[in-house]
Amino acid sequence: MNRDPGRIRANGLGDLFSGRFGILLIALVGIFIYWQANQKEVPFAPGKKQLNTMSIEQEVKLGAESYLQILQGEHQQGNTVLCADEASCTGSARDLTETVREIGARLEKAALELEEEYRTAGYDMPGVVEKFDWTYYVVDSATPNAFCLPGGYVAVYTGILDITGNYDGNVSLDDISDVDKLAVVMGHEIGHALAHHGAARMSTQQVLQVGQMAVAVGLGDMGVAQQQMVMQAFGVAAQGGFLAFSRDHETQADKIGLDLLVRACYDPREAPELWERMGEIGKGERPPEWMSTHPASETRAENFRKWMPDAIAEYESRCGPLR
Numbered sequence: 584m585n586r587d588p589g590r591i592r593a594n595g596l597g598d599l600f601s602g603r604f605g606i607l608l609i610a611l612v613g614i615f616i617y618w619q620a621n622q623k624e625v626p627f628a629p630g631k632k633q634l635n636t637m638s639i640e641q642e643v644k645l646g647a648e649s650y651l652q653i654l655q656g657e658h659q660q661g662n663t664v665l666c667a668d669e670a671s672c673t674g675s676a677r678d679l680t681e682t683v684r685e686i687g688a689r690l691e692k693a694a695l696e697l698e699e700e701y702r703t704a705g706y707d708m709p710g711v712v713e714k715f716d717w718t719y720y721v722v723d724s725a726t727p728n729a730f731c732l733p734g735g736y737v738a739v740y741t742g743i744l745d746i747t748g749n750y751d752g753n754v755s756l757d758d759i760s761d762v763d764k765l766a767v768v769m770g771h772e773i774g775h776a777l778a779h780h781g782a783a784r785m786s787t788q789q790v791l792q793v794g795q796m797a798v799a800v801g802l803g804d805m806g807v808a809q810q811q812m813v814m815q816a817f818g819v820a821a822q823g824g825f826l827a828f829s830r831d832h833e834t835q836a837d838k839i840g841l842d843l844l845v846r847a848c849y850d851p852r853e854a855p856e857l858w859e860r861m862g863e864i865g866k867g868e869r870p871p872e873w874m875s876t877h878p879a880s881e882t883r884a885e886n887f888r889k890w891m892p893d894a895i896a897e898y899e900s901r902c903g904p905l906r
C-alpha cells in the first residue's frame with residue numbers, strides 16, 4: 584500500500600476508507616464490536632469475562648455429540664468403555680465406574696453449593712450445574728487422559744489412575760482406593776466445563792476465522808510476499824493470544840477445581856502434589872498429549888501456595904480438621 588503523506592494530504596482521509604483497505608477496516612471494527620458485545624461473565628470465576636456466543640443448551644447438544652463420537656472412536660480402537668452395557672458391568676469395571684460416578688456426584692453437589700454461595704455474594708450466576716447432562720464413563724486405555732466436555736460429559740481413562748493413585752507404573756484397583764487425587768483431576772476438568780471454556784474457545788475461533796478472512800480481503804492489492812508477511816503476523820498474533828487464553832483457562836480450572844474439592848471434602852493439599860506428578864511425567868521423552876494443554880509450571884505451584892490457606896480453612900470449617 585503506497586500512500587505517501589502527500590497523497591493523503593491531497594485526497595483527504597477519505598482515500599484511506601475506500602477500496603479494500605476500507606473493507607478491512609470496517610470488518611475489523613465490526614469484529615471488535617461483536618467481540619465486545621458478546622463478552623460474558625465467566626461462571627465460577629468472578630470478575631473474569633470471555634467471549635461466548637453459545638447457549639448452555641447448545642453446549643449440551645454439542646457436548647453429547649462429541650462425547651458419543653469420542654467414546655465410539657475409543658471402542659473402535661479396542662479400548663473398552665467400561666459399563667457401556669449393563670451386562671458387562673461387573674467386577675472391577677463396576678468398581679471403577681462407580682468410584683468415578685461417586686466422585687462426580689460429590690463434585691456436582693459442591694458446584695451447586697458454590698453457585699448458591701456466589702448468588703448470595705451478589706454475583707449473577709445463570710445456574711449451570713442443573714442444566715448440564717452429567718454423565719461419567721471410564722475408558723480402559725493406557726493413555727493418561729481425562730476430560731469433561733461442555734454439558735458435563737466426563738471420561739476418565741484408566742491410564743491416568745496410576746498417576747492419581749499409587750504411581751508405581753502399574754494400573755490396578757489399588758489406585759482408586761485413595762480417591763483424592765482423582766478428584767483433583769476431575770474437579771479441574773469439570774471446572775473447565777462449568778466455566779464454559781469449550782464454548783469460549785469455539786466462539787473465539789469463529790471470530791478469528793472471520794478476522795482472517797477480512798485480512799485476506801484487505802490484502803488484495805499487496806504483493807504476494809507482503810501478503811504472506813501480514814498473514815503470518817496475524818497467525819502469530821492469534822496463536823500468541825490463544826496461548827495466553829488457554830493459560831488463563833488452566834488457572835481458572837485449577838481454582839474452580841480447588842473450590843469444588845474442599846466443598847466435597849477432598850483434601851485440597853493433594854492438588855499441588857498431583858500437578859507436580861503430572862509435571863514430572865510431562866518432562867519425559869514423549870509427553871502424553873493431554874499434558875501439552877495442561878502445563879505444569881511454576882505459576883501453577885505459586886497459585887496453589889496462594890490459594891491453599893483459604894482452601895484449608897474452608898475444608899476444615901465443613902469437613903473437620905485435616906490430619
Ligand SMILES: [Zn+2]
Pocket residue numbers: 771772775832833836876877
Ligand atoms: Zn485444564
